[in-house]
Amino acid sequence: MAKILRINTRTREYRFEELGQYAGLGGRALTSRVVATEVPASCHPLSAANKLVIAGGILAGSTAANSGRSSVGAKSPLTGGIKESNVGGQFAHKLPRLGLLAVILEDKPEAGAGFCNILVKQDSVEFQDCADIVGMDNYAAHELVKAKFGEKVVTAMIGPAGEQCLSAATIQFSDPEGRPSRSAGRGGMGAVMGSKKVKAVILDPDAKGAVAMADPEAFKVARKRWVDILMGHPVTSQGLPTYGTAILVNIINEAGALPTKNFRTGRFDGASKISGETMTETIKARKGQYKHGCHTGCVIQCSQVYNDKNGDYLTTGFEYETIWGFGANLLVDDLDDIAMMDRICDEKGMDTIELANTMAMAMEAGVVQWGDGKGVIELLKKVGSSDPLGRILGNGTAFTAQAFGVDRVPVVKKQALPAYDPRVVKGVGVTYSTTPMGADHTAGYAVCQNVLKVGGDVPSHGKAGQVEVSKNLQIATAAVDSLGLCLFVAFAVLDTADALSVVADMVTAATGKATSVDDIVNMGVNCLKDELAFNKAAGFTDKDDQLPDFFKNEPLPPHNLTWDFTAEEMQAAKV
Amino acid sequence: MAKILRINTRTREYRFEELGQYAGLGGRALTSRVVATEVPASCHPLSAANKLVIAGGILAGSTAANSGRSSVGAKSPLTGGIKESNVGGQFAHKLPRLGLLAVILEDKPEAGAGFCNILVKQDSVEFQDCADIVGMDNYAAHELVKAKFGEKVVTAMIGPAGEQCLSAATIQFSDPEGRPSRSAGRGGMGAVMGSKKVKAVILDPDAKGAVAMADPEAFKVARKRWVDILMGHPVTSQGLPTYGTAILVNIINEAGALPTKNFRTGRFDGASKISGETMTETIKARKGQYKHGCHTGCVIQCSQVYNDKNGDYLTTGFEYETIWGFGANLLVDDLDDIAMMDRICDEKGMDTIELANTMAMAMEAGVVQWGDGKGVIELLKKVGSSDPLGRILGNGTAFTAQAFGVDRVPVVKKQALPAYDPRVVKGVGVTYSTTPMGADHTAGYAVCQNVLKVGGDVPSHGKAGQVEVSKNLQIATAAVDSLGLCLFVAFAVLDTADALSVVADMVTAATGKATSVDDIVNMGVNCLKDELAFNKAAGFTDKDDQLPDFFKNEPLPPHNLTWDFTAEEMQAAKV
Structure with a gap:
């Protein structure tokens, strides 16, 4: 059973812990539960009381297609609320091979302390001097790390912005080619890591632990159908591979949005x-x-x-x-x-x-x-x-x-x-307004139903159906993020009848715990409840679920629409 | 009857209005009612929707001792909540001589517009070029204004900080010697004025309108007793005149606070x-x-x-x-x-x-x-x-x-x-936490009862009595600020049995409207209710009524006390 590695950045003590109260969670469900449980909502995000949690999803380390996303959680220095920042790269692929589901960085060193790297090995942790890369841009720093640990080293590293604890600082995760190109971008997670004086978390490249499925045969069947589903949908098999997400430039421009x-x-x-x-x-x-x-x-x-x-x-x-x-x-x-x-x-x-x-x-x-x-x-x-x-x-x-x-x-x-x-794609406007994350399209990507007509057709200019579609997507996204799946599987899942049950089958086969589609939905609901509870304790109210006034007052050409939801009207989008 | 001058800074239209719905209000009660009534709580503080209100108190322009304070109100760029910033200087003394109780600056010029001065005359307003003083420090700018309008000119002016719309910017009010030395300091009122591209509001030095009391004889009797009260208390007659407020350095140091x-x-x-x-x-x-x-x-x-x-x-x-x-x-x-x-x-x-x-x-x-x-x-x-x-x-x-x-x-x-x-002077800590203004000692100066032992004795180190004393002081202060009296009259008022009834007598004689001590208390209560309602609409909750965590976690030498109130325990300090 994968463990949690808990590291005190001040005392440099660490523990490999059983999941305990966190058993059954992964990814965003895990990071948000840890933050909601262990971080005082009133704390300063850069203080010792905040914690940085990096977790793979429930399917992390498995051979399920697109299951390698990582979740990074903390109280956000940008929003003052809870944050899960979702990121690709190799971290969540490697972490289970060290027997780990998550790493938690706690406390912070005394004022004036320097930065260090944290090398995570199979059963131990090393705090290493990193004077050679402090202040350095990420690509150059990563070259030095690779020179020391090999081309296949897996890292989560902050750049100069994170070192300065700036609120827009990311944590950069290394991609399959060892480039620090994947960003845990939103909400200033890099500032939290910087406040704890950790330049990089490095996963031992020599770790080769196997990741066992509870029922390998059943998993094999389910994962094969899973690939077929992803490869059977035009968005995930043609549009995205050919043009990347930038395929949207012309589409959204055409929509006047x-x-x-x-x-x-x-x-x-x-x-x-x-x-x-x-x-x-x-x-x-x-x-x-x-x-x-x-x-x-x-x-x-x-x-x-x-x-x-x-x-x-x-x-x-x-x-x-x-x-x-x-x-x-x-x-x-x-x-x-x-x-x-x-x-x-x-x-x-x-x-x-x-x-x-x-x-x-x-x-x-x-x-x-x-x-x-x-x-x-x-x-x-x-x-x-x-x-x-x-x-x-x-x-x-x-x-x-x-x-x-x-x-x-x-x-x-x-x-x-x-x-x-949001004046034109109103469903995503509901998501921007009501997700606990602050304005975030990925938290409930109603562009699908509003513009792309994937998973339904909710006309983008009107108010009808927007709250419902945003709520359902927010729940589904929280579940996807908890499983460690890439959000883009949603394009195929939304349009494929058996997709969710296939996901449930993969979880069952991987974990050995019988998991239904309802269980997966509940995972999303519970995750959102944790997040909303934290934000409420941090002082957020319905009044914070609003777009700035100028979206209400200024019509957007060419459709000349304004934002016409009140905060009250959108509350039903929250679980 | 004094009027309100309402000026649109974009169209440069203006109106001299009867008080109407604002009749009976003055000072802070007036600025807060106008802001709570007319400014959308969700607006950006630097946007056209915010309004800057400068008002004299109910006793402004009278010969009542220490009745010349001005209130400046708006949605604060610093706190995001309502703000009344209280200031001395000659403005509230002069304003009634122009037949005015308050000036309201509305809207804002188009992007790229330059600054102007606003000259307020008896029945008209002039928008004047101010290129000669833009960017200039306040003293030098004021010399140029005096050269143009005479030594006795009365101004409310922003400096370079206000021009840049910085959140700590003041509006500087001219003192009796014509120096821009009195600050409407707290909450960034200068930034709001700067956003409206007004460098200075200048009151016509030639205006000589008389300020009539409804019952001059009764007023004369009351104001004489009022002076006697102020001159009969050691703080207002000896301590403050001799050492200024800096008399507190040794006192508060001795208290370990x-x-x-x-x-x-x-x-x-x-x-x-x-x-x-x-x-x-x-x-x-x-x-x-x-x-x-x-x-x-x-x-x-x-x-x-x-x-x-x-x-x-x-x-x-x-x-x-x-x-x-x-x-x-x-x-x-x-x-x-x-x-x-x-x-x-x-x-x-x-x-x-x-x-x-x-x-x-x-x-x-x-x-x-x-x-x-x-x-x-x-x-x-x-x-x-x-x-x-x-x-x-x-x-x-x-x-x-x-x-x-x-x-x-x-x-x-x-x-x-x-x-x-606040760990040592806990009553003022309750005020910092619960006043709608953000941390502000003047909003409920429990230092009196906690340390100076004026108006009662509430031991400063314990929790007992702090919420009550803060609440009563917050109400009294809101009333004092609405009358236009200097807060320092409170030292004498708190220790003098007939003081409040003398104040009520002055108000009755000045306005012709029978005013009781209860009426004055209610003025304070209603003012606070307006302010709390605005803040609630702007998204503030009980969670915002808290000191930063470090006051709870770090004992303060030499008494080694921590802050030990929860936000919930202090809610009773709010009306």
């Missing part, structure tokens, strides 16, 4: 220059890779390797939300500039959605001009440096807006809005 | 060097003025004129809280340095309590060293400049802590704590 110039219009003149189609053509011409998986076992392959004009590697995991945020929302239409911004965010360890909106604030304030991609690149490089401007920007959208007196601030619970205008 | 080194101990080794006694000796030696009134009609004279080593004017209104914050809390024991910090705050237009705590955050972060007074002076000068560090510092304590990853942050509702450690 592509937020442009800080959410002033829903269409961007330069959309075709930054579309998924253009990206894939560019990748092909430069001999990059347009199909790529972020973790072992991924069959969807929505990631890619994007090379620069010279054919040299520039970035990977180049998402629609990043392209939207640094592109349309800033009036930047140069895909190479945007790719460079994505790379810098990975280098410094910063959330691209948060930083893209932050740059919009900087443009509102005149710090950089609308459309000035090169100017944005220079600003991004300041984060993590000694320049105070970097400390402003690295603390995100609401913070930068306050610094410069900007009053048009697209945040919910202080977290910046993603790439779908 | 003088927060030192960011609230780490309750005693400061250098206290005697920065005490009121030392200040008065210094003032005398340099031929300054140790008795001084902040507004016409003040008989307490707790202000002073503090000269530098050369005998030249340095600052005035040099308060205990300022001396504590820049002194003991930063381990600075040079009174001249602290006086310079006070002056710079007046020059840039910054709240001294907020900025002093901000500097403690900068010291925690190593931006400047503990005890380095000269370093603090240099940092303060950056606020309002083009240096991004100035934008961090000027947004206050919680903001600066976030910028630098500091987790020991003494704020309630994001407003920094004043000069009395």
Whole structure:
């Protein structure tokens, strides 16, 4: 049975614990339960009382397709509420091979202490000096780590932004090629890790523990059907592998929901220059890779390797939300500039959605001009440096807006809005408003039913059905995140009759505990209840479940819709 | 009957309105009612929907001693809640002579608009170019205004901090000598004024309207007894006039409640060097003025004129809280340095309590060293400049802590704590926690009963009686602020049997409306109800009525007490 590794970052004591009260949980259900149970809701997120939990899902380490996602949980320095930040990379694939389901970092060193790396081995933990990589950008730091531990080393590392405890700091997880390219992006988890003076958690590359299924034969049957389901749906078998998530640029622009110039219009003149189609053509011409998986076992392959004009590697995991945020929302239409911004965010360890909106604030304030991609690149490089401007920007959208007196601030619970205008895609607006995470499209991706017409058809412009669809998706997502599955399986699951029972069969076969579809749904419900309870204890109320007033007051061209839900009307979206 | 002047800062339309629904209100009761009634609780504080209200009290313009305080109200950019910031100076004395009880600034100009001055005349308003003073420090700007309008001009002006819409920005009100020395300090009212692109509100010096009392003879009798009451109490007739509020340095230090080194101990080794006694000796030696009134009609004279080593004017209104914050809390024991910090705050237009705590955050972060007074002076000068560090510092304590990853942050509702450690002076801790204003000693000054033994004796170290005393003081203070009286009258009122009925008699005689002591108490209760209702609508809950966890976890030497109230236990302090 996999264990929890609990590490005190001040005393450097550690324990390998049985799951105990946490038995049966995994992924987000586990991180949120630990945070809700063990972290005082009133604590300062950077204080010793906060805990950082990194967990694989219930199916982690199995051969189930797309089951290698990691959950990172803590009280968020960005929102002040609970946070689960979901990330790909190799961590959750490797962790079970060390006999572990989760790692918990507790307490914090005394003021003035330096950073360390934590090497996790089969039955022990080593605190290692990391002076050679402190202050270094992530790719270069990772090269040094690889030189020491080998090409296959698996890491979760913070960059200069995390070292400075900035609220938009990520934890970067290494991908199958050993690049620090996968971001536990949202909510400042990197700042929490930075406050505990941990530069990187490194999983012993020599660990080779096997991960046993309770019923290997039954698991084999179920996982085969699972692959067939994923490979049988056009979104997961064709759209995403060919164009990545950037396939959405043209789709959302066509829907009039592509937020442009800080959410002033829903269409961007330069959309075709930054579309998924253009990206894939560019990748092909430069001999990059347009199909790529972020973790072992991924069959969807929505990631890619994007090379620069010279054919040299520039970035990977180049998402629609990043392209939207640094592109349309800033009036930047140069895909190479945007790719460079994505790379810098990975280098410094910063959330691209948060930083893209932050740059919009900087443009509102005149710090950089609308459309000035090169100017944005220079600003991004300041984060993590000694320049105070970097400390402003690295603390995100609401913070930068306050610094410069900007009053048009697209945040919910202080977290910046993603790439779908809620006035037009109202179901996702309900999710932005009501999820315990702060504005987060992944928490209940109603774009499916509103725009893509996957898993149902709820017209995006009206209010009817939006609360229900958001609620159901929020529950399903919490379950998916708890299993450790990639959210993108949802496209296929929503459209396939037996998909959920196949998932239940995989869980049953993997764990040996009979698990029904209802059990899986309840896992999602209970996870959300934990999160909502924490936020309530931290002082959140229904009043925090609102979009900023400007979405109510300013109609969005071309459809000229406004946001017309009250906070009260949306409460039913919460479990 | 005095009117309300309502000015649209975008269209530049204005109206002189009858009081209407606001009849019978004044000062804080008026500003809070207007904000609670007219400002959407969900609005961004710097958006067009917010309103800035400047009002004299019910006794404003009368000859009642110490009745010249002004109230400034808005939704606060610092706390996100309602704010009344109380200030001396000549504004409330002059306003009634223009036939006005209050001025309301509404809406905001389009992006890119420049600043203007607003000249208020007897029956008209002029929007005047102010290019000559934009960006200028307050004293120099005020010299230019005086050169144009005469030495007796009365102003409410923002400095560079307010122009940049920083959350710790004040509005500086001119004192009887025409110096911009009186601060509507707390809660960022200067940022709201700055967002509306108003540099100064100037009251026509030529206005000479008389202020009539409804029953002049009865008023004369009551006001004479009122002066006798104030002059009959040792605090208001001897302590405050001789040593200013800085008389508290030694008293609070002796009580072990003088927060030192960011609230780490309750005693400061250098206290005697920065005490009121030392200040008065210094003032005398340099031929300054140790008795001084902040507004016409003040008989307490707790202000002073503090000269530098050369005998030249340095600052005035040099308060205990300022001396504590820049002194003991930063381990600075040079009174001249602290006086310079006070002056710079007046020059840039910054709240001294907020900025002093901000500097403690900068010291925690190593931006400047503990005890380095000269370093603090240099940092303060950056606020309002083009240096991004100035934008961090000027947004206050919680903001600066976030910028630098500091987790020991003494704020309630994001407003920094004043000069009395709540672990030792528990009554004021209840006030910090529960007042709708955020941490504010003036909102319910239980230091009286806890330490000074004025108006009762509630032992400061225990929990017994603290909630009750805070509640009663919060009600009384709201009433005092609504009448336009100086809070310091409370010392005498609390110890004098007939004082409240004399105040009621003055109100009856001034307004012609029979007013009882109960009516005055109800005025305070209703004002607080308005404020709490606004905050609830803005999303505040009982959970926001808490001190930061470190006050609960760290005992304060020398008494080694912790904060031991729960938020629930304190709810009874709210009306």
